[in-house]
Amino acid sequence: MVFIKKALDRFVEVSGLVPSSDKSQVFYGNVTLPDRRRFSELLRMEEGELPVRYLGVPLVSTKRGQKDCQALIEVILRRVKAWASNYLSFSGQLQLILSTLFSIQVFWCKTFILPVSVVKNCESILRSFLWFGVRDAKTAGKVAWEKVCHLKKEGGLGIKTMWTWNKATILQLGWEIVTEKESMWVRWCNMVLLKNRSFWVVKITDPSSWC
Structure with missing residues:
Protein backbone atom coordinates (compact mmCIF):
# COMPACT_ATOMS: atom_id res chain seq x y z
CA MET A 1 0.00 0.00 0.00
CA VAL A 2 2.94 2.31 0.63
CA PHE A 3 4.04 1.79 -2.98
CA ILE A 4 0.55 2.72 -4.19
CA LYS A 5 0.69 5.90 -2.12
CA LYS A 6 4.11 6.75 -3.58
CA ALA A 7 2.81 6.10 -7.11
CA LEU A 8 -0.10 8.49 -6.53
CA ASP A 9 2.24 11.13 -5.14
CA ARG A 10 4.52 10.70 -8.15
CA PHE A 11 1.53 11.08 -10.45
CA VAL A 12 0.73 14.42 -8.80
CA GLU A 13 4.33 15.60 -9.23
CA VAL A 14 4.55 14.66 -12.91
CA SER A 15 1.08 15.62 -14.13
CA GLY A 16 0.16 18.44 -11.81
CA LEU A 17 -3.23 16.78 -11.33
CA VAL A 18 -4.44 16.10 -7.80
CA PRO A 19 -6.80 13.15 -7.19
CA SER A 20 -9.86 14.13 -5.17
CA SER A 21 -9.84 12.12 -1.95
CA ASP A 22 -13.49 13.03 -1.29
CA LYS A 23 -14.55 11.50 -4.62
CA SER A 24 -12.20 8.49 -4.48
CA GLN A 25 -12.64 5.15 -2.75
CA VAL A 26 -10.43 2.14 -2.10
CA PHE A 27 -11.56 -1.49 -2.32
CA TYR A 28 -10.07 -4.48 -0.53
CA GLY A 29 -10.06 -8.24 -0.92
CA ASN A 30 -9.11 -10.66 1.86
CA VAL A 31 -7.79 -7.83 4.04
CA THR A 32 -8.43 -7.67 7.79
CA LEU A 33 -10.51 -4.84 9.22
CA PRO A 34 -7.60 -3.22 11.14
CA ASP A 35 -5.46 -3.22 7.98
CA ARG A 36 -8.29 -1.79 5.90
CA ARG A 37 -8.70 1.08 8.33
CA ARG A 38 -4.96 1.73 8.41
CA PHE A 39 -4.64 1.68 4.63
CA SER A 40 -7.65 3.98 4.20
CA GLU A 41 -6.07 6.50 6.58
CA LYS A 67 -31.50 -5.57 -8.14
CA ASP A 68 -28.76 -3.66 -9.99
CA CYS A 69 -31.30 -1.06 -11.14
CA GLN A 70 -32.94 -0.53 -7.76
CA ALA A 71 -31.08 2.76 -7.38
CA LEU A 72 -32.87 4.15 -10.46
CA ILE A 73 -36.27 3.23 -9.03
CA GLU A 74 -35.41 4.70 -5.64
CA VAL A 75 -34.32 8.04 -7.13
CA ILE A 76 -37.61 8.37 -9.03
CA LEU A 77 -39.57 7.37 -5.92
CA ARG A 78 -37.81 10.00 -3.80
CA ARG A 79 -38.61 12.74 -6.29
CA VAL A 80 -42.27 11.73 -6.51
CA LYS A 81 -42.57 11.47 -2.73
CA ALA A 82 -41.16 14.99 -2.34
CA TRP A 83 -43.63 16.41 -4.87
CA ALA A 84 -46.69 14.42 -3.78
CA SER A 85 -47.47 16.78 -0.89
CA ASN A 86 -47.37 19.93 -3.05
CA TYR A 87 -50.86 19.48 -4.56
CA LEU A 88 -49.66 20.12 -8.09
CA SER A 89 -52.00 20.57 -11.03
CA PHE A 90 -52.20 17.96 -13.76
CA SER A 91 -50.16 20.16 -16.11
CA GLY A 92 -47.58 20.67 -13.35
CA GLN A 93 -47.24 16.94 -12.81
CA LEU A 94 -46.91 16.38 -16.55
CA GLN A 95 -44.19 19.03 -16.83
CA LEU A 96 -42.20 17.44 -13.97
CA ILE A 97 -42.37 14.07 -15.72
CA LEU A 98 -41.21 15.54 -19.02
CA SER A 99 -38.45 17.72 -17.60
CA THR A 100 -37.16 15.96 -14.49
CA LEU A 101 -38.31 12.38 -13.99
CA PHE A 102 -37.63 11.39 -17.59
CA SER A 103 -34.14 12.92 -17.51
CA ILE A 104 -33.23 10.78 -14.47
CA GLN A 105 -33.29 7.58 -16.50
CA VAL A 106 -31.67 8.98 -19.68
CA PHE A 107 -28.11 8.04 -18.65
CA TRP A 108 -29.23 4.55 -17.62
CA CYS A 109 -30.96 4.03 -20.98
CA LYS A 110 -27.85 5.15 -22.84
CA THR A 111 -25.65 2.70 -20.93
CA PHE A 112 -27.34 -0.70 -21.14
CA ILE A 113 -30.62 -2.47 -21.87
CA LEU A 114 -32.93 -2.06 -18.89
CA PRO A 115 -34.73 -5.17 -17.58
CA VAL A 116 -38.41 -5.23 -18.57
CA SER A 117 -39.45 -5.42 -14.90
CA VAL A 118 -37.55 -2.19 -14.16
CA VAL A 119 -39.16 -0.36 -17.09
CA LYS A 120 -42.63 -1.46 -15.96
CA ASN A 121 -41.91 -0.44 -12.37
CA CYS A 122 -40.65 3.01 -13.35
CA GLU A 123 -43.52 3.68 -15.74
CA THR A 139 -56.57 2.37 -9.48
CA ALA A 140 -55.99 2.56 -13.21
CA GLY A 141 -55.35 5.82 -15.03
CA LYS A 142 -58.01 7.63 -17.02
CA VAL A 143 -56.25 6.89 -20.32
CA ALA A 144 -54.06 3.93 -21.25
CA TRP A 145 -50.36 4.66 -20.78
CA GLU A 146 -49.64 3.63 -24.37
CA LYS A 147 -51.95 6.40 -25.64
CA VAL A 148 -50.51 8.94 -23.21
CA CYS A 149 -47.07 8.27 -24.69
CA HIS A 150 -48.15 9.18 -28.22
CA LEU A 151 -47.00 12.45 -29.77
CA LYS A 152 -49.17 15.48 -28.99
CA LYS A 153 -50.21 15.77 -32.64
CA GLU A 154 -51.42 12.16 -32.38
CA GLY A 155 -53.53 12.84 -29.30
CA GLY A 156 -50.97 11.94 -26.65
CA LEU A 157 -49.05 13.99 -24.09
CA GLY A 158 -45.61 13.63 -25.65
CA ILE A 159 -44.15 11.38 -22.95
CA LYS A 160 -41.53 8.99 -24.33
CA THR A 161 -41.83 5.38 -23.23
CA MET A 162 -38.71 4.17 -21.45
CA TRP A 163 -38.57 0.99 -23.49
CA THR A 164 -38.65 2.85 -26.81
CA TRP A 165 -36.08 5.39 -25.63
CA ASN A 166 -33.86 2.60 -24.29
CA LYS A 167 -33.90 0.73 -27.60
CA ALA A 168 -33.22 3.91 -29.57
CA THR A 169 -30.19 4.90 -27.48
CA ILE A 170 -28.72 1.38 -27.56
CA LEU A 171 -29.17 1.28 -31.35
CA GLN A 172 -27.24 4.54 -31.49
CA LEU A 173 -24.33 2.83 -29.71
CA GLY A 174 -24.53 -0.02 -32.21
CA TRP A 175 -24.44 2.48 -35.06
CA GLU A 176 -21.30 4.07 -33.63
CA ILE A 177 -19.60 0.65 -33.63
CA VAL A 178 -20.73 -0.23 -37.16
CA THR A 179 -19.61 3.12 -38.56
CA GLU A 180 -16.36 2.92 -36.55
CA LEU A 193 -15.64 -7.61 -27.26
CA LEU A 194 -15.81 -8.05 -31.02
CA LYS A 195 -12.12 -8.93 -31.47
CA ASN A 196 -12.22 -7.19 -34.87
CA ARG A 197 -15.11 -9.37 -36.06
CA SER A 198 -18.23 -8.03 -37.75
CA PHE A 199 -20.80 -6.53 -35.42
CA TRP A 200 -23.52 -8.46 -37.28
CA VAL A 201 -22.11 -11.98 -36.91
CA VAL A 202 -20.43 -11.95 -33.49
CA LYS A 203 -21.91 -14.49 -31.09
CA ILE A 204 -23.49 -13.08 -27.93
CA THR A 205 -22.33 -14.81 -24.77
CA ASP A 206 -25.10 -14.45 -22.22
CA PRO A 207 -25.10 -13.02 -19.56
CA SER A 208 -22.61 -10.44 -20.81
CA SER A 209 -23.14 -6.96 -19.37
CA TRP A 210 -23.25 -5.43 -22.85
CA CYS A 211 -25.95 -7.65 -24.39
Missing part, protein backbone atom coordinates in the same frame (compact mmCIF):
# COMPACT_ATOMS: atom_id res chain seq x y z
CA LEU A 42 -2.79 6.27 4.68
CA LEU A 43 -4.47 6.93 1.33
CA ARG A 44 -6.97 9.37 2.84
CA MET A 45 -9.79 7.60 1.02
CA GLU A 46 -12.94 5.95 2.30
CA GLU A 47 -13.50 2.24 1.82
CA GLY A 48 -15.97 1.63 -0.99
CA GLU A 49 -18.62 -1.02 -1.45
CA LEU A 50 -19.18 -3.16 -4.52
CA PRO A 51 -20.56 -2.78 -7.06
CA VAL A 52 -18.70 0.37 -8.08
CA ARG A 53 -21.07 3.06 -9.35
CA TYR A 54 -20.51 5.74 -11.97
CA LEU A 55 -23.11 8.52 -12.00
CA GLY A 56 -25.34 6.17 -10.04
CA VAL A 57 -25.07 3.30 -12.53
CA PRO A 58 -23.54 0.05 -11.16
CA LEU A 59 -20.48 -1.19 -13.05
CA VAL A 60 -20.82 -4.97 -13.18
CA SER A 61 -19.40 -7.62 -15.51
CA THR A 62 -22.66 -9.54 -15.92
CA LYS A 63 -26.03 -8.63 -17.37
CA ARG A 64 -27.81 -6.24 -15.02
CA GLY A 65 -30.93 -7.41 -13.24
CA GLN A 66 -33.64 -5.62 -11.30
CA SER A 124 -46.00 2.53 -13.10
CA ILE A 125 -44.62 5.21 -10.76
CA LEU A 126 -44.82 7.86 -13.49
CA ARG A 127 -48.38 6.83 -14.38
CA SER A 128 -49.54 7.05 -10.75
CA PHE A 129 -47.91 10.44 -10.31
CA LEU A 130 -49.41 11.81 -13.54
CA TRP A 131 -53.01 10.86 -12.80
CA PHE A 132 -53.18 10.90 -9.01
CA GLY A 133 -50.14 12.85 -7.78
CA VAL A 134 -48.90 9.88 -5.75
CA ARG A 135 -46.33 7.18 -6.32
CA ASP A 136 -48.43 4.03 -5.88
CA ALA A 137 -52.05 4.55 -6.90
CA LYS A 138 -54.22 1.45 -6.64
CA LYS A 181 -16.84 6.27 -34.87
CA GLU A 182 -13.55 7.71 -33.63
CA SER A 183 -13.76 7.13 -29.89
CA MET A 184 -11.89 5.15 -27.25
CA TRP A 185 -15.06 3.22 -26.38
CA VAL A 186 -15.57 2.04 -29.98
CA ARG A 187 -11.91 0.98 -30.23
CA TRP A 188 -12.23 -0.94 -26.97
CA CYS A 189 -15.41 -2.70 -28.15
CA ASN A 190 -13.71 -3.78 -31.38
CA MET A 191 -10.58 -5.03 -29.65
CA VAL A 192 -12.04 -6.66 -26.53
Whole structure:
Protein backbone atom coordinates (compact mmCIF):
# COMPACT_ATOMS: atom_id res chain seq x y z
CA MET A 1 0.00 0.00 0.00
CA VAL A 2 2.94 2.31 0.63
CA PHE A 3 4.04 1.79 -2.98
CA ILE A 4 0.55 2.72 -4.19
CA LYS A 5 0.69 5.90 -2.12
CA LYS A 6 4.11 6.75 -3.58
CA ALA A 7 2.81 6.10 -7.11
CA LEU A 8 -0.10 8.49 -6.53
CA ASP A 9 2.24 11.13 -5.14
CA ARG A 10 4.52 10.70 -8.15
CA PHE A 11 1.53 11.08 -10.45
CA VAL A 12 0.73 14.42 -8.80
CA GLU A 13 4.33 15.60 -9.23
CA VAL A 14 4.55 14.66 -12.91
CA SER A 15 1.08 15.62 -14.13
CA GLY A 16 0.16 18.44 -11.81
CA LEU A 17 -3.23 16.78 -11.33
CA VAL A 18 -4.44 16.10 -7.80
CA PRO A 19 -6.80 13.15 -7.19
CA SER A 20 -9.86 14.13 -5.17
CA SER A 21 -9.84 12.12 -1.95
CA ASP A 22 -13.49 13.03 -1.29
CA LYS A 23 -14.55 11.50 -4.62
CA SER A 24 -12.20 8.49 -4.48
CA GLN A 25 -12.64 5.15 -2.75
CA VAL A 26 -10.43 2.14 -2.10
CA PHE A 27 -11.56 -1.49 -2.32
CA TYR A 28 -10.07 -4.48 -0.53
CA GLY A 29 -10.06 -8.24 -0.92
CA ASN A 30 -9.11 -10.66 1.86
CA VAL A 31 -7.79 -7.83 4.04
CA THR A 32 -8.43 -7.67 7.79
CA LEU A 33 -10.51 -4.84 9.22
CA PRO A 34 -7.60 -3.22 11.14
CA ASP A 35 -5.46 -3.22 7.98
CA ARG A 36 -8.29 -1.79 5.90
CA ARG A 37 -8.70 1.08 8.33
CA ARG A 38 -4.96 1.73 8.41
CA PHE A 39 -4.64 1.68 4.63
CA SER A 40 -7.65 3.98 4.20
CA GLU A 41 -6.07 6.50 6.58
CA LEU A 42 -2.79 6.27 4.68
CA LEU A 43 -4.47 6.93 1.33
CA ARG A 44 -6.97 9.37 2.84
CA MET A 45 -9.79 7.60 1.02
CA GLU A 46 -12.94 5.95 2.30
CA GLU A 47 -13.50 2.24 1.82
CA GLY A 48 -15.97 1.63 -0.99
CA GLU A 49 -18.62 -1.02 -1.45
CA LEU A 50 -19.18 -3.16 -4.52
CA PRO A 51 -20.56 -2.78 -7.06
CA VAL A 52 -18.70 0.37 -8.08
CA ARG A 53 -21.07 3.06 -9.35
CA TYR A 54 -20.51 5.74 -11.97
CA LEU A 55 -23.11 8.52 -12.00
CA GLY A 56 -25.34 6.17 -10.04
CA VAL A 57 -25.07 3.30 -12.53
CA PRO A 58 -23.54 0.05 -11.16
CA LEU A 59 -20.48 -1.19 -13.05
CA VAL A 60 -20.82 -4.97 -13.18
CA SER A 61 -19.40 -7.62 -15.51
CA THR A 62 -22.66 -9.54 -15.92
CA LYS A 63 -26.03 -8.63 -17.37
CA ARG A 64 -27.81 -6.24 -15.02
CA GLY A 65 -30.93 -7.41 -13.24
CA GLN A 66 -33.64 -5.62 -11.30
CA LYS A 67 -31.50 -5.57 -8.14
CA ASP A 68 -28.76 -3.66 -9.99
CA CYS A 69 -31.30 -1.06 -11.14
CA GLN A 70 -32.94 -0.53 -7.76
CA ALA A 71 -31.08 2.76 -7.38
CA LEU A 72 -32.87 4.15 -10.46
CA ILE A 73 -36.27 3.23 -9.03
CA GLU A 74 -35.41 4.70 -5.64
CA VAL A 75 -34.32 8.04 -7.13
CA ILE A 76 -37.61 8.37 -9.03
CA LEU A 77 -39.57 7.37 -5.92
CA ARG A 78 -37.81 10.00 -3.80
CA ARG A 79 -38.61 12.74 -6.29
CA VAL A 80 -42.27 11.73 -6.51
CA LYS A 81 -42.57 11.47 -2.73
CA ALA A 82 -41.16 14.99 -2.34
CA TRP A 83 -43.63 16.41 -4.87
CA ALA A 84 -46.69 14.42 -3.78
CA SER A 85 -47.47 16.78 -0.89
CA ASN A 86 -47.37 19.93 -3.05
CA TYR A 87 -50.86 19.48 -4.56
CA LEU A 88 -49.66 20.12 -8.09
CA SER A 89 -52.00 20.57 -11.03
CA PHE A 90 -52.20 17.96 -13.76
CA SER A 91 -50.16 20.16 -16.11
CA GLY A 92 -47.58 20.67 -13.35
CA GLN A 93 -47.24 16.94 -12.81
CA LEU A 94 -46.91 16.38 -16.55
CA GLN A 95 -44.19 19.03 -16.83
CA LEU A 96 -42.20 17.44 -13.97
CA ILE A 97 -42.37 14.07 -15.72
CA LEU A 98 -41.21 15.54 -19.02
CA SER A 99 -38.45 17.72 -17.60
CA THR A 100 -37.16 15.96 -14.49
CA LEU A 101 -38.31 12.38 -13.99
CA PHE A 102 -37.63 11.39 -17.59
CA SER A 103 -34.14 12.92 -17.51
CA ILE A 104 -33.23 10.78 -14.47
CA GLN A 105 -33.29 7.58 -16.50
CA VAL A 106 -31.67 8.98 -19.68
CA PHE A 107 -28.11 8.04 -18.65
CA TRP A 108 -29.23 4.55 -17.62
CA CYS A 109 -30.96 4.03 -20.98
CA LYS A 110 -27.85 5.15 -22.84
CA THR A 111 -25.65 2.70 -20.93
CA PHE A 112 -27.34 -0.70 -21.14
CA ILE A 113 -30.62 -2.47 -21.87
CA LEU A 114 -32.93 -2.06 -18.89
CA PRO A 115 -34.73 -5.17 -17.58
CA VAL A 116 -38.41 -5.23 -18.57
CA SER A 117 -39.45 -5.42 -14.90
CA VAL A 118 -37.55 -2.19 -14.16
CA VAL A 119 -39.16 -0.36 -17.09
CA LYS A 120 -42.63 -1.46 -15.96
CA ASN A 121 -41.91 -0.44 -12.37
CA CYS A 122 -40.65 3.01 -13.35
CA GLU A 123 -43.52 3.68 -15.74
CA SER A 124 -46.00 2.53 -13.10
CA ILE A 125 -44.62 5.21 -10.76
CA LEU A 126 -44.82 7.86 -13.49
CA ARG A 127 -48.38 6.83 -14.38
CA SER A 128 -49.54 7.05 -10.75
CA PHE A 129 -47.91 10.44 -10.31
CA LEU A 130 -49.41 11.81 -13.54
CA TRP A 131 -53.01 10.86 -12.80
CA PHE A 132 -53.18 10.90 -9.01
CA GLY A 133 -50.14 12.85 -7.78
CA VAL A 134 -48.90 9.88 -5.75
CA ARG A 135 -46.33 7.18 -6.32
CA ASP A 136 -48.43 4.03 -5.88
CA ALA A 137 -52.05 4.55 -6.90
CA LYS A 138 -54.22 1.45 -6.64
CA THR A 139 -56.57 2.37 -9.48
CA ALA A 140 -55.99 2.56 -13.21
CA GLY A 141 -55.35 5.82 -15.03
CA LYS A 142 -58.01 7.63 -17.02
CA VAL A 143 -56.25 6.89 -20.32
CA ALA A 144 -54.06 3.93 -21.25
CA TRP A 145 -50.36 4.66 -20.78
CA GLU A 146 -49.64 3.63 -24.37
CA LYS A 147 -51.95 6.40 -25.64
CA VAL A 148 -50.51 8.94 -23.21
CA CYS A 149 -47.07 8.27 -24.69
CA HIS A 150 -48.15 9.18 -28.22
CA LEU A 151 -47.00 12.45 -29.77
CA LYS A 152 -49.17 15.48 -28.99
CA LYS A 153 -50.21 15.77 -32.64
CA GLU A 154 -51.42 12.16 -32.38
CA GLY A 155 -53.53 12.84 -29.30
CA GLY A 156 -50.97 11.94 -26.65
CA LEU A 157 -49.05 13.99 -24.09
CA GLY A 158 -45.61 13.63 -25.65
CA ILE A 159 -44.15 11.38 -22.95
CA LYS A 160 -41.53 8.99 -24.33
CA THR A 161 -41.83 5.38 -23.23
CA MET A 162 -38.71 4.17 -21.45
CA TRP A 163 -38.57 0.99 -23.49
CA THR A 164 -38.65 2.85 -26.81
CA TRP A 165 -36.08 5.39 -25.63
CA ASN A 166 -33.86 2.60 -24.29
CA LYS A 167 -33.90 0.73 -27.60
CA ALA A 168 -33.22 3.91 -29.57
CA THR A 169 -30.19 4.90 -27.48
CA ILE A 170 -28.72 1.38 -27.56
CA LEU A 171 -29.17 1.28 -31.35
CA GLN A 172 -27.24 4.54 -31.49
CA LEU A 173 -24.33 2.83 -29.71
CA GLY A 174 -24.53 -0.02 -32.21
CA TRP A 175 -24.44 2.48 -35.06
CA GLU A 176 -21.30 4.07 -33.63
CA ILE A 177 -19.60 0.65 -33.63
CA VAL A 178 -20.73 -0.23 -37.16
CA THR A 179 -19.61 3.12 -38.56
CA GLU A 180 -16.36 2.92 -36.55
CA LYS A 181 -16.84 6.27 -34.87
CA GLU A 182 -13.55 7.71 -33.63
CA SER A 183 -13.76 7.13 -29.89
CA MET A 184 -11.89 5.15 -27.25
CA TRP A 185 -15.06 3.22 -26.38
CA VAL A 186 -15.57 2.04 -29.98
CA ARG A 187 -11.91 0.98 -30.23
CA TRP A 188 -12.23 -0.94 -26.97
CA CYS A 189 -15.41 -2.70 -28.15
CA ASN A 190 -13.71 -3.78 -31.38
CA MET A 191 -10.58 -5.03 -29.65
CA VAL A 192 -12.04 -6.66 -26.53
CA LEU A 193 -15.64 -7.61 -27.26
CA LEU A 194 -15.81 -8.05 -31.02
CA LYS A 195 -12.12 -8.93 -31.47
CA ASN A 196 -12.22 -7.19 -34.87
CA ARG A 197 -15.11 -9.37 -36.06
CA SER A 198 -18.23 -8.03 -37.75
CA PHE A 199 -20.80 -6.53 -35.42
CA TRP A 200 -23.52 -8.46 -37.28
CA VAL A 201 -22.11 -11.98 -36.91
CA VAL A 202 -20.43 -11.95 -33.49
CA LYS A 203 -21.91 -14.49 -31.09
CA ILE A 204 -23.49 -13.08 -27.93
CA THR A 205 -22.33 -14.81 -24.77
CA ASP A 206 -25.10 -14.45 -22.22
CA PRO A 207 -25.10 -13.02 -19.56
CA SER A 208 -22.61 -10.44 -20.81
CA SER A 209 -23.14 -6.96 -19.37
CA TRP A 210 -23.25 -5.43 -22.85
CA CYS A 211 -25.95 -7.65 -24.39
